[in-house]
Each structure stands twice: as structure tokens, then as C-alpha cells.
Amino acid sequence: MSKASPGRDNATAGTGWRTLLPAPLPASPLTTVLALLWLLLTLALLGWAVAARQDWHSRIDVDLFALLPHSERDARAEAALAALAQHGERRLVVLVGHRDADRADRAAQTLTRMLEPLPLMAEHAGAGLAQLRDGYLPYRAGLLTAADQAWLTHADTGALLERARAEAYAPLSHSGLAWRDDPFGFFGRWLSTLAATSPVRPHGAHLGVDDGDLHYTLLAYTLDDSAFSLSVQRSVADGLAAAIASLQASDPEVRVLRAGVVLHAAAAAQQAENEMSTIGLGSLLGALAMVVLVFGGLRPLALMLLTLGVATLYAAVLTWAVYPRVHALTLVFGASLVGVAVDYGLHALAASIDDDTPVAERYRDLAMGMFLAMITTVAAYFGLMLTPFPGLAQMAVFAGGGIVAAWLTVIFWFPFLAPRTLRATCGARWIAGWRWPRWRNDRRTWGIAALLALLTGAALTQLTVNDDVRALVTIDPQLGREHQQAGRILGLPSPAQMFVVSGDTPAQVLERTAALAGRLDERVRAGDLSGYDALTQWLPDPARQQADQRLLATRLAAAAPAMIEEFGIDPRPPANPPLDVTRWLSQPAGKALAHLWLGRGADGRYAGVVLLKGLAGNAHLARVAVLAGPGVDWIDKPAQVSELMARYRVLLTWVLLASYAACALALVWRYGRATWRMLLPPALATVLTLGLLGLTGTPLQLLGLLALLLVLGVGVDYGIFHAEHPGDGRMQVATTLSAISTILSFGLLAFSNTPALHAFGLTTLSGVLLAWLIAPLFRPVRLVQDGKT
Amino acid sequence: MRRLIVPLLLLLSAASALAEVPLSQVEQRLDRARAVRGEFVQTRELVGVKKPLRASGRFLVDRERGVVWRTDKPFSQSMRITRERIVQRSGGQETLRLDAQREPVVGTIGGVLFALFAGDFNALAAHFEVDASVAGPRWQVKLKPREVALGKLVTGLTLDGAGTVQHIVLTGAGGDITRIEFSGVTVGDTVDEAEWLHE
Numbered sequence: 007m008s009k010a011s012p013g014r015d016n017a018t019a020g021t022g023w024r025t026l027l028p029a030p031l032p033a034s035p036l037t038t039v040l041a042l043l044w045l046l047l048t049l050a051l052l053g054w055a056v057a058a059r060q061d062w063h064s065r066i067d068v069d070l071f072a073l074l075p076h077s078e079r080d081a082r083a084e085a086a087l088a089a090l091a092q093h094g095e096r097r098l099v100v101l102v103g104h105r106d107a108d109r110a111d112r113a114a115q116t117l118t119r120m121l122e123p124l125p126l127m128a129e130h131a132g133a134g135l136a137q138l139r140d141g142y143l144p145y146r147a148g149l150l151t152a153a154d155q156a157w158l159t160h161a162d163t164g165a166l167l168e169r170a171r172a173e174a175y176a177p178l179s180h181s182g183l184a185w186r187d188d189p190f191g192f193f194g195r196w197l198s199t200l201a202a203t204s205p206v207r208p209h210g211a212h213l214g215v216d217d218g219d220l221h222y223t224l225l226a227y228t229l230d231d232s233a234f235s236l237s238v239q240r241s242v243a244d245g246l247a248a249a250i251a252s253l254q255a256s257d258p259e260v261r262v263l264r265a266g267v268v269l270h271a272a273a274a275a276q277q278a279e280n281e282m283s284t285i286g287l288g289s290l291l292g293a294l295a296m297v298v299l300v301f302g303g304l305r306p307l308a309l310m311l312l313t314l315g316v317a318t319l320y321a322a323v324l325t326w327a328v329y330p331r332v333h334a335l336t337l338v339f340g341a342s343l344v345g346v347a348v349d350y351g352l353h354a355l356a357a358s359i360d361d362d363t364p365v366a367e368r369y370r371d372l373a374m375g376m377f378l379a380m381i382t383t384v385a386a387y388f389g390l391m392l393t394p395f396p397g398l399a400q401m402a403v404f405a406g407g408g409i410v411a412a413w414l415t416v417i418f419w420f421p422f423l424a425p426r427t428l429r430a431t432c433g434a435r436w437i438a439g440w441r442w443p444r445w446r447n448d449r450r451t452w453g454i455a456a457l458l459a460l461l462t463g464a465a466l467t468q469l470t471v472n473d474d475v476r477a478l479v480t481i482d483p484q485l486g487r488e489h490q491q492a493g494r495i496l497g498l499p500s501p502a503q504m505f506v507v508s509g510d511t512p513a514q515v516l517e518r519t520a521a522l523a524g525r526l527d528e529r530v531r532a533g534d535l536s537g538y539d540a541l542t543q544w545l546p547d548p549a550r551q552q553a554d555q556r557l558l559a560t561r562l563a564a565a566a567p568a569m570i571e572e573f574g575i576d577p578r579p580p581a582n583p584p585l586d587v588t589r590w591l592s593q594p595a596g597k598a599l600a601h602l603w604l605g606r607g608a609d610g611r612y613a614g615v616v617l618l619k620g621l622a623g624n625a626h627l628a629r630v631a632v633l634a635g636p637g638v639d640w641i642d643k644p645a646q647v648s649e650l651m652a653r654y655r656v657l658l659t660w661v662l663l664a665s666y667a668a669c670a671l672a673l674v675w676r677y678g679r680a681t682w683r684m685l686l687p688p689a690l691a692t693v694l695t696l697g698l699l700g701l702t703g704t705p706l707q708l709l710g711l712l713a714l715l716l717v718l719g720v721g722v723d724y725g726i727f728h729a730e731h732p733g734d735g736r737m738q739v740a741t742t743l744s745a746i747s748t749i750l751s752f753g754l755l756a757f758s759n760t761p762a763l764h765a766f767g768l769t770t771l772s773g774v775l776l777a778w779l780i781a782p783l784f785r786p787v788r789l790v791q792d793g794k795t
Numbered sequence: 796m797r798r799l800i801v802p803l804l805l806l807l808s809a810a811s812a813l814a815e816v817p818l819s820q821v822e823q824r825l826d827r828a829r830a831v832r833g834e835f836v837q838t839r840e841l842v843g844v845k846k847p848l849r850a851s852g853r854f855l856v857d858r859e860r861g862v863v864w865r866t867d868k869p870f871s872q873s874m875r876i877t878r879e880r881i882v883q884r885s886g887g888q889e890t891l892r893l894d895a896q897r898e899p900v901v902g903t904i905g906g907v908l909f910a911l912f913a914g915d916f917n918a919l920a921a922h923f924e925v926d927a928s929v930a931g932p933r934w935q936v937k938l939k940p941r942e943v944a945l946g947k948l949v950t951g952l953t954l955d956g957a958g959t960v961q962h963i964v965l966t967g968a969g970g971d972i973t974r975i976e977f978s979g980v981t982v983g984d985t986v987d988e989a990e991w992l993h994e
Contacts (some may be wrong), residue, residue, distance in 0.1 A: 172872055174841060174886055175850045177965060177973045182948035184842040184969030198893065571845050
């Protein structure tokens with residue numbers, strides 16, 4: 007190989023800087039001590055990691071909001087979202103539809119039987135309003151509809167008696183109460199307003215709802231505590247799908263709509279697993295095959311895995327030691343950034359191909375380049391730590407810790423573990439033999455460059471950005487449609503937008519909610535939304551209840567003698583204190599609607615939510631959002647998360663630029679004016695990749711910028727290796743393997759169905775490939791040192 | 796009050812000595828004309844009210860549109876029940892309007908009342924356990940709500956008659972009892988608009 011390679015003499019030309027080496031001399035006792043210390047530390051940390059793994063696992067955060075800077079995180083908004091998520095995540099709703107209501111009911115019964123083996127608890131249709139009635143009954147003196155309140159203001163005893171007679175002679179009271187308990191029907195009418203909040207009504211033994219010419223029978227389920235187990239989610243989703251398929255096979259006219267967070271979770275997990283097993287397994291096997299093919303033998307493979315393992319161990323230990331909670335996204339993307347760690351090992355192993363330089367001497371040669379490569383990569387990621395976003399800082403700590411550990415492992419252990427000489431395999435020889443062109447300062451080269459610049463410039467104008475949080479998740483289109491349709495039919499509120507109403511006392515929260523509800527009624531009439539769920543529909547504020555009590559008491563006191571004379575009953579309902587939040591929550595109504603009440607926050611204030619139905623379109627959204635005011639906060643979850651993503655993206659753009667600056671600073675002390683040779687490959691690769699994104703219509707996303715940071719990390723390494731060992735075939739092998747392994751591990755994500763992962767993969771694929779191709783173009787003729795070439 | 800009803804019902808059923816039969820046999824004994832009209836006397840026994848409340852008036856059942864229930868004594872009031880809504884008018888003024896679309900429970904109540912007055916037992920069977928019996932041309936149907944929700948409104952219903960419904964006994968969940976006796980019942984195939992709309 008030494009003959010085939012284009013000479014190692016260049017690489018060893020300069021020796022003066024070796025005294026600056028941070029690397030130890032492998033043969034000296036000091037290096038042995040350092041290697042042993044590193045071993046002891048690694049073993050100790052490994053032991054700790056194994057012992058603490060349960061604790062670590064419990065400290066993993068999956069809440070997207072945990073990535074927000076702390077000052078921006080509104081405790082009440084979070085509580086509201088968490089309460090809603092909790093309310094929704096275990097519920098599963100199935101609508102069985104048919105033109106014929108009875109056949110819909112029968113199909114629902116069949117489905118219920120088929121679902122029996124699944125870990126689902128059926129929610130019984132219950133007694134509906136009538137059951138709620140008994141809870142409210144003692145407080146009826148303060149429960150009046152707006153219409154009755156208005157009527158009572160003007161009604162005299164004669165009018166009241168007329169009403170009482172009309173109720174007494176009607177064949178049936180529609181509240182089901184004895185006439186005596188509600189002689190004017192006030193309470194019955196108030197109860198019937200509750201029914202207006204939902205289109206669902208009892209049909210036979212089931213609950214049903216009509217939509218167009220279809221009748222849907224409603225089946226509601228709750229998942230038990232195992233809802234968070236992936237296998238349970240899968241079994242529920244699969245079992246339900248199978249049951250629906252068999253139901254539709256027996257009656258093709260049956261339409262079934264499913265809605266449940268658990269179904270989406272199962273579908274997403276299924277897709278992630280499919281992608282991981284195809285993309286992940288493919289890339290792992292590819293990378294392993296490549297190492298074996300190029301280096302030959304299993305020892306290099308074991309060394310690569312060792313480096314990666316140690317890097318991951320230190321990354322994890324450092325992250326968990328620094329942060330009380332670690333976000334799952336940190337692990338995913340931190341793991342991808344730490345992937346650069348294998349480069350040092352590849353570089354060291356490639357250097358030993360057909361080379362019988364004593365190990366100590368070889369590592370002294372390599373150490374400088376690797377040190378710079380490591381320092382620049384860490385600098386590139388360190389920029390993330392300066393951002394106020396805990397998520398990004400975590401990723402930086404994770405990746406930085408892993409990369410430093412990988413480098414130390416190569417420096418401390420490889421001299422002892424790596425073979426002194428690796429025999430060149432055919433693959434290695436072939437790669438080393440490639441002849442890359444070099445940049446020429448002539449008209450033809452500049453012409454090509456100008457043309458490329460023009461094309462790229464044109465493509466860059468087409469580049470768009472996308473901060474939509476939905477790019478991070480893929481929703482199964484079929485499930486998404488069903489969910490949406492079921493939500494519309496059932497009049498379910500959207501979990502995306504809502505108001506959080508807060509106040510110093512529960513009464514103030516209710517008063518503010520009532521005021522908001524009044525303004526929302528106007529918006530409903532104007533057609534901006536179809537309805538809302540507010541606490542005051544179910545629990546009027548105390549002031550309103552007291553006012554109604556007073557009004558009713560005054561009127562009934564006047565009417566009582568005539569009522570006693572005519573019917574022998576006193577019409578006055580019992581005078582109880584108004585129904586308050588605490589008592590309401592213990593009633594069937596309160597239990598069913600507990601998610602509307604958030605309770606007392608850490609700041610001592612109370613809060614509730616108002617949920618919105620049928621709200622869509624920016625113009626409608628804007629007209630509803632302005633109803634926010636003191637103690638009434640508007641929450642638009644997708645907009646807020648998307649805004650957050652946009653801020654992350656802008657911030658990361660600055661971090662990327664700052665990282666280039668930091669790399670330049672780190673490199674300039676050694677390479678002087680020639681620093682551009684290291685920075686240009688990743689910079690050009692980045693610009694060309696952005697052009698490619700513009701050309702293919704792939705929007706730039708937050709994750710794309712993380713990929714560009716990765717391109718900087720590996721691109722600078724290629725530049726450094728080329729500058730340190732210009733034209734060395736072994737180095738060519740190292741950078742080629744590094745590029746291939748990076749592409750295999752992350753670039754293959756370009757085949758993911760998740761838009762954000764696809765964009766991340768495409769960016770990595772193109773950026774790393776281009777950096778690898780461009781780096782040799784700018785290699786110096788001889789070793790670059792102190793600005794001299 | 797409840798204590799009174801049970802022996803009363805027992806008496807009734809013993810006196811008529813009806814044989815238990817499937818519902819279809821009752822339907823054979825029913826006149827399937829489009830319109831049924833006549834007079835009614837309604838007696839309500841209300842919990843806590845000593846004397847029963849007696850009302851009388853006229854009714855019209857239009858199988859296609861609904862029921863108009865017109866009380867003349869002791870005061871003038873009308874109630875129109877359709878599958879869509881229940882509207883009550885008194886002294887030329889609308890005193891109650893319950894829309895099935897806005898208030899689904901009205902759909903159920905309206906449906907039951909409609910079916911009840913129209914003698915549409917198939918519709919009733921969706922909501923009630925039906926216990927039918929016949930004796931000659933006479934029939935009797937006892938209904939018990941199937942659904943807990945309906946059971947919170949009505950605990951029991953008894954209908955009897957020959958060609959048409961002659962008596963209805965309705966026991967409300969609160970214990971109020973309504974007895975309706977029909978008389979002068981005629982059947983026809985047309986309903987003119989004025990009759991339907993007349994208050």
C-alpha cells in the first residue's frame with residue numbers, strides 16, 4: 007500500500023509542532039497510566055449507568071413543551087394541555103354507522119362482542135341527563151335559563167299560576183320529576199340546555215347520533231393502565247381493525263369511524279418500527295460490512311464498536327449528570343451527532359494500513375489532526391449550549407461529551423489495542439487509488455464554478471422554510487380522516503385551541519368564564535365556530551346563582567299563597583347555598599367534565615379551560631383569539647409550537663454561523679491563511695445542499711439545520727485530514743469510510759415517511775456527500791502549517 | 796300514591812282476563828287509518844296535590860305529521876308534538892318550544908309520545924319492554940322502559956283499546972300519574988291544513 011499510496015512523505019514533513027501535542031507517547035509509563043485511568047473511569051461510569059438505569063429511564067421527558075425555555079413556559083397552559091391530554095389519551099371512541107338505525111345498533115353489538123378480548127373497558131351509556139338531574143336538584147333554586155330569568159323579571163303571580171297550571175296539566179314532565187318539585191318547569195328547562203351541548207342521544211340501549219342519512223351508534227371505551235405499553239396499543243389497534251374488517255365483510259354498508267390517541271400512537275410506533283427495521287438495519291449492516299471489507303478482519307470492527315459504545319456511555323452519563331430530566335429528542339438527535347465519533351477511529355485504523363511505523367510514532371502523527379477535528383466539531387456543537395433552549399443545550403452536551411470521549415478512547419486505547427499494521431484489502435487499495443482532481447486557478451474551473459454558482463443562486467430563491475410541528479409526526483391519513491369526521495359528528499372540542507381562564511378565587515374564574523361565554527355566543531352566531539364547552543354551562547357562577555335565587559324567591563313568595571290555595575303545595579324550592587366547584591366536582595356532571603377545571607396552580611390562582619368546537623381557518627381563529635383579556639389567555643398549541651420551531655430554526659442558523667466562526671478561530675492558529683481550505687468544503691456543501699432543497703421543493707426545517715451542523719462537523723474533519731495528509735491514500739480511505747458511515751446511518755433517513763426525518767436525511771445525505779467530494783478539491787500540495795503551503 | 800296504583804292495575808288486569816300474545820296480534824286489532832281524532836279526558840294525580848286535576852279537550856293524530864293535543868278545559872292550551880319538536884301554546888302565545896335537534900332528549904320524548912298517541916308499537920318497542928295481551932277485539936299493552944335514561948322520565952305505561960287506543964295510564968318517574976280516556980274517536984284518511992294548524 008505504501009507504494010500504491012501517493013506518498014506519506016508529505017505527511018511527515020513538518021515535525022516542529024509535535025511538541026504542542028496533547029497526545030501522550032504510547033510507550034511511556036505515562037500513557038499506560040492514562041490508558042488505565044481511562045479504563046477505570048469508563049468501567050466506573052459503566053457500573054453507575056447500569057445501576058442507575060431505572061432512575062435514568064424515569065427521567066426521560068417526551069413532552070414537546072419541555073424543550074421550551076423555562077421563562078416562556080406558562081404553568082397554567084401546560085397544566086391545561088396536560089389535563090386535556092390525560093383526559094383524551096386513554097379514550098377510544100368508535101362510531102358504527104348505517105342507514106338503518108337498528109342495523110347500526112346490531113352491528114355495534116357485534117363489534118362489542120368482537121372487542122371483548124381486548125384490554126378495553128366499555129363506558130356505559132349511563133342515564134345521561136336524568137342521572138345528572140339528581141345531582142343538581144338540591145341547587146335548583148339558583149339554576150334558571152336566560153329566557154326564564156328574563157321572563158321572571160316581568161312575571162306577576164297570575165302569569166306564574168298560569169305556568170304552573172300548564173305544567174300540571176301537561177301529560178308528562180320532561181324532567182321526569184314530580185310536578186311538585188318543579189311546578190313551573192324552570193329546572194327542567196335549565197337541564198335541557200345541558201343536552202344542547204352534545205348531539206348524542208340515547209337510542210335503545212345505546213347512544214346514537216345522526217349525520218346526514220346515516221345513523222351512528224356510539225361505543226366509548228377507556229384503556230386500562232396498560233395504555234402506555236406499546237404492545238397493548240398495538241393489540242388494541244390491530245384487534246379493532248380486524249373486527250371492523252370482519253364487520254364490513256358481513257355487511258358492506260356498515261361505516262365505522264375510529265377516534266383515539268392510542269390508535270395514532272400505535273400507527274406511529276408501527277411506522278417508526280418499520281422504518282427503523284428497514285433503514286436502521288440496512289445502515290448498520292452496511293456500515294459493518296464496509297468496515298470489514300475495507301479493513302479486513304473483525305478486530306477493526308470491534309474497535310469501532312468499542313469507540314462508539316464508550317462515546318455513547320460518556321454522552322449519556324454527562325447528560326444525565328447535568329440535567330435533571332432528559333428529553334427523548336435529545337437522545338435521538340444527540341445520538342446522530344455523536345455518530346461523528348467513529349471518524350477518529352476510522353482515521354487511526356486507516357493510517358495503519360500497510361504502514362509499519364511504530365505505533366507510538368503514528369499516533370503522534372495523527373493526534374494533531376484528530377485533536378483539531380475533535381475541537382472544531384465540539385465547537386460546532388458547543389454553540390447549541392449557548393441557546394436558551396434546554397433541548398438544544400442537552401443535545402450539545404450529549405454530542406460534545408460523546409465526541410471528546412471517542413477521541414480520548416482512540417488516543418489512549420488504540421495504541422494498545424489497534425494492530426500495528428493492517429494489511430491493505432482490495433477495497434482499501436481501490437479507494438486509496440482514486441485520483442481526485444484539485445482546484446485549478448484557470449478559466450475553465452472558474453467558468454464551471456460560476457455556472458454552478460448561478461444555478462445554485464437560482465435554486466436558492468426557491469428555498470422555503472417550514473416550521474409546522476406536524477412535520478415532526480406522521481398521521482396515518484385514514485385514521486386522521488376518521489378522527490376528524492368523528493370529532494365533527496360528535497361535536498367534540500378541538501384539543502388545539504382553547505382559552506385558559508384564571509382568577510384569584512374559583513368564583514372569579516367562573517365569572518370570567520361566563521363573560522367569555524357570552525362573547526363566544528356572539529361568535530357562534532356570527533359563524534366563526536360551532537360551539538364551545540365552558541364550565542358555566544354546567545355550573546353557573548355563584549353571583550348568577552345568587553341573583554337567580556333572589557329573583558325566584560321574590561316572585562315565589564308572592565305567588566305562594568295562591569299556589570297553596572289552588573294546589574295545596576308551597577312552590578318554593580329549598581334554599582341551599584349556591585352549587586360550588588368542590589361540590590360540583592363530586593357529582594356525576596363534575597366527574598364527567600372534570601377536565602374543564604384545572605384547580606389551583608402553583609401561583610395560588612385558580613383556573614379552568616374553555617374548549618372550542620368547529621373552529622377552523624385563520625380569519626375565524628383571529629376573531630375568536632381577540633376575546634382574550636385579563637385572566638383569559640388564548641392558547642393556540644400548533645401555532646405556539648410552530649412559532650417555537652421557527653425561533654429554534656432562526657437561532658440555529660445563527661448557531662451554525664457562529665460555529666463556522668468558532669471553527670475558524672480554532673483552525674487559524676495552526677493553518678493561518680490556509681484555514682479556508684478546511685472551512686470551504688462544508689460551507690460549499692451547505693450552500694449546494696440548500697440549493698438542492700430549493701430545487702426539489704423540500705422546505706428547510708429545524709432538523710435540517712441540525713443536519714447542516716453535522717455537515718460542518720464532518721466537513722471540517724475532511725478538510726483537516728486532507729490538509730494534514732495531502733494526497734495520502736490512507737486518509738482518503740478514512741474520509742471515504744467516514745462519509746459512507748455517516749450517510750448510511752443518517753442519510754438513509756431520506757427514505758423515511760416522516761417529512762421532518764426525510765428532510766433531515768436528505769440534507770445529511772447531500773451535505774456529507776458533497777463535503778466529502780469537495781474537500782479533496784482544495785487539498786494543499788504539501789502539508790499545511792502556519793499558513794504556509 | 797304508588798301504593799294505590801298497584802292494586803288498581805292488578806284489578807284491571809284481573810278483570811279483563813287477557814291472554815298474553817305477540818305484539819303483531821295487537822297491531823291486527825288496530826285501525827291503520829292516517830288520521831285519528833276525538834275527545835279526551837285527562838286525569839292527573841300529582842304527588843302532594845290532594846285532588847286530581849281533570850282536563851278535557853280534543854286531539855288529532857296525523858300519522859304523517861304528528862299529534863295535536865288541544866286542551867279546552869280548565870283552560871285553553873295546545874301542544875303539538877312532531878318528531879322534530881314539541882311546541883306548547885297558551886292563549887295564542889308560544890309558551891314552550893323544545894327542538895329535538897338542539898335538545899336530543901326531546902327527540903326521544905317526542906318520539907315516544909308520538910308513537911303512543913299514534914299507537915305505533917314498533918317504535919315503542921325500541922324504547923320499551925312490551926307486554927301485550929288480547930281478549931276478543933280488545934287489547935292491552937304494558938310498557939317498561941328499556942333505557943335507564945327513559946326510566947328516569949317514565950316508569951310505566953299501559954295502553955288498551957279495541958280499534959283505536961282507548962285508555963292510557965302513564966306513570967312518571969317522580970310518581971305523578973296521568974290517565975287519559977279517549978271518546979268519540981273517529982278515523983279518517985285526510986287531515987286538512989286548517990285542522991292541523993288550528994290552535
